[in-house]
Amino acid sequence: MAKATKKQALGRGLSALLNDPENDIKSVSDKNADKVIGNVVELDINSIEVNPFQPRSNFNDETLEELASSIRELGIIQPITVRKLDFNKFQLVSGERRFRASKLVGLETIPAYIRIANDQESLEMALVENIQRQDLDPIEIALSYQRLIDEIQITQEKLSDRVGKKRSTITNYLRLLKLDPIIQTGMRDGFISMGHGRALINIDKKKEQIAIYEKVVSNGLSVRATEQLVKARKEPQSNGSDKKKSTSDVPEFVSNSLDSIKERLATKVDITTSKNGKGKIVIPFHSEEDFKRIKKLLTGE
Missing domain, CATH: 3.90.1530.30 (Conserved hypothetical protein from pyrococcus furiosus pfu- 392566-001, ParB domain)
Known part of the structure; x- marks a missing residue:
C-alpha cells in the first residue's frame, strides 16, 4: 500500500x-x-x-x-x-x-x-493496442485492420509484422467484412462465431447468405453443419451436370424435394429409387455431434 x-x-x-x-x-x-x-x-x-x-x-x-x-x-x-x-x-x-x-x-x-x-500515430497506437486485446469481437478486429490499411496506407505484409499476426490470419478477418451487415451484427452480438462467418463468406449472394444465417441461428447449427449447408447450397450451382444426372434417375416427386431436404438437414443427402417407385434416403453424419443434430431435426428430441 x-x-x-x-x-x-x-x-x-x-x-x-x-x-x-x-x-x-x-x-x-x-x-x-x-x-x-x-x-x-x-x-x-x-x-x-x-x-x-x-x-x-x-x-x-x-x-x-x-x-x-x-x-x-x-x-x-x-x-x-x-x-x-x-x-x-x-x-x-x-x-x-x-x-x-x-x-x-x-x-x-x-x-x-x-x-x-x-493523429496518425495516435490512430496507429490505438488500433494496434486494441487488436492485441482478447475481448474484441471478430468484426471489431477486422475493422481495425481495415482502418490501419486505409488510413495509414500500410500493406497486409507490413501490417502482419506490425501486429505480430500471420498474413493469412489478417486476410481471414478482412474477408468477414464481405458478409452482409446483418450477419456482421449477428457475429458482434455473439449469435454466430467467426467460423460460421468464414463458411458463409463462400456464398456470393447476400440474400442467400442471410437465408443460411437465419437457419444457422434458428437451429443452433455448429460450424461444421454450417459448412455442410453452404456446400449443399453451392453444389447445384457449381455442378449442374451432376444434378441433372442424379435427378433424371429418380421420380419427379423426389427430385423436386431434394434441395429442400438438403437445406433442412444441412448436409448432403443421397436418394436411390427403383423402377417400381420404391427407394431409400441415405443421410451421412460426420461426428456424434452431427448425428445428434440430425436426430433432433428429424425427431424433435
Whole structure:
C-alpha cells in the first residue's frame, strides 16, 4: 500500500509540471518533457476526451459496472494512456473501459501515461493496442485492420509484422467484412462465431447468405453443419451436370424435394429409387455431434 501511495504522490507532483502555462510541454524537446512524457501522471479526469480512433464501439454495461466496483475497492491498477493535445487537454489512446468505469465511480483524477503523438500515430497506437486485446469481437478486429490499411496506407505484409499476426490470419478477418451487415451484427452480438462467418463468406449472394444465417441461428447449427449447408447450397450451382444426372434417375416427386431436404438437414443427402417407385434416403453424419443434430431435426428430441 505504501508503494502505491508513493507512486500516486509522484504522479501528482508531475501533474504540477503540466499545470504551468508558461512552460507548457508541447514536444519531447521542451523543458521538463523527459520528466512527464512516458511517465505516469495523475490527471484531472475532466481534462481527457475520448479517442475518435477507438476501434471498440460496444461497451457492455454490466462488465463496466463490475470494473467500476473493482476500481472503487482497489483503485486503478493499470494506468490509461493519453496523448497531449494542448495545455491541460488530453486524448485517450487506450484504456477507455477504465476511463468510463472511473467516471462511473466518480473519480476526479486518473493515472495516465503521457504520450506526444500526431493523429496518425495516435490512430496507429490505438488500433494496434486494441487488436492485441482478447475481448474484441471478430468484426471489431477486422475493422481495425481495415482502418490501419486505409488510413495509414500500410500493406497486409507490413501490417502482419506490425501486429505480430500471420498474413493469412489478417486476410481471414478482412474477408468477414464481405458478409452482409446483418450477419456482421449477428457475429458482434455473439449469435454466430467467426467460423460460421468464414463458411458463409463462400456464398456470393447476400440474400442467400442471410437465408443460411437465419437457419444457422434458428437451429443452433455448429460450424461444421454450417459448412455442410453452404456446400449443399453451392453444389447445384457449381455442378449442374451432376444434378441433372442424379435427378433424371429418380421420380419427379423426389427430385423436386431434394434441395429442400438438403437445406433442412444441412448436409448432403443421397436418394436411390427403383423402377417400381420404391427407394431409400441415405443421410451421412460426420461426428456424434452431427448425428445428434440430425436426430433432433428429424425427431424433435
